[in-house]
Amino acid sequence: MAVVVNKKVIKKADKSTVASICPMGVYTYDPKSDTLSWDNEKCISCGACASVTTPGAIEVVYSVEEAEERQQDLDK
Numbered sequence: 001m002a003v004v005v006n007k008k009v010i011k012k013a014d015k016s017t018v019a020s021i022c023p024m025g026v027y028t029y030d031p032k033s034d035t036l037s038w039d040n041e042k043c044i045s046c047g048a049c050a051s052v053t054t055p056g057a058i059e060v061v062y063s064v065e066e067a068e069e070r071q072q073d074l075d076k
């Protein structure tokens with residue numbers, strides 16, 4: 001249970017939205033530095049964050065390991 005965040009696609013408004021709507025408190029957003037961080041260990045893959053953000057900004061996957069691999073590819 002985890003998410004992958006496409007940093008090239010996600011918008012500032014998306015970041016504050018996901019930080020407020022995630023039921024598990026996965027995201028932390030610092031508006032001053034526009035920095036979003038997330039803890040995949042808390043994610044239950046409910047999909048709420050992906051459904052309210054810019055298409056392609058967040059992908060829900062089903063293991064932390066898969067998320068780490070996908071995130072590394074995206075961050076290249």
Ligand code: SF4
Pocket residue numbers: 002003021022023024025026027042043044045046047048049050060
């Ligand atoms: S899928 Fe659900 S639990 Fe996981 S980060 Fe998104 S809103 Fe939070």
